[in-house]
Amino acid sequence: MWLTQYECFEKDVAAVKNDISALTDQITDVLNTFAGSASKQARRGYKEARANVDSAYDDMAERGSAMMDSAYDAASSLEESLEDVITQRPLATVGIALGIGFLIGAAWRR
Numbered sequence: 001m002w003l004t005q006y007e008c009f010e011k012d013v014a015a016v017k018n019d020i021s022a023l024t025d026q027i028t029d030v031l032n033t034f035a036g037s038a039s040k041q042a043r044r045g046y047k048e049a050r051a052n053v054d055s056a057y058d059d060m061a062e063r064g065s066a067m068m069d070s071a072y073d074a075a076s077s078l079e080e081s082l083e084d085v086i087t088q089r090p091l092a093t094v095g096i097a098l099g100i101g102f103l104i105g106a107a108w109r110r
Contacts (some may be wrong), residue, residue: 088095
């Protein structure tokens, strides 16, 4: 009778070992699946962030180019306007330039 109880106990221990082994395999599979999923999500997040940065950079470059074009157009327009005023009224232009120079010199001395 003692032997049979011992054999039953051995069978129970073996069954528990098998259950623990199966549970370990299941936990390992779940962790591998989770790690793979997290890795995919991280890669997806990185790609989305990179796309957003690239889009923002392109937008900023486009806006900067448009601003430079606008500034160049304004400078060209101002240059043409000044050129027209200088050719139409050269004496008045020289007088204004001298007056501005005098004011700047007086302010500079103080």
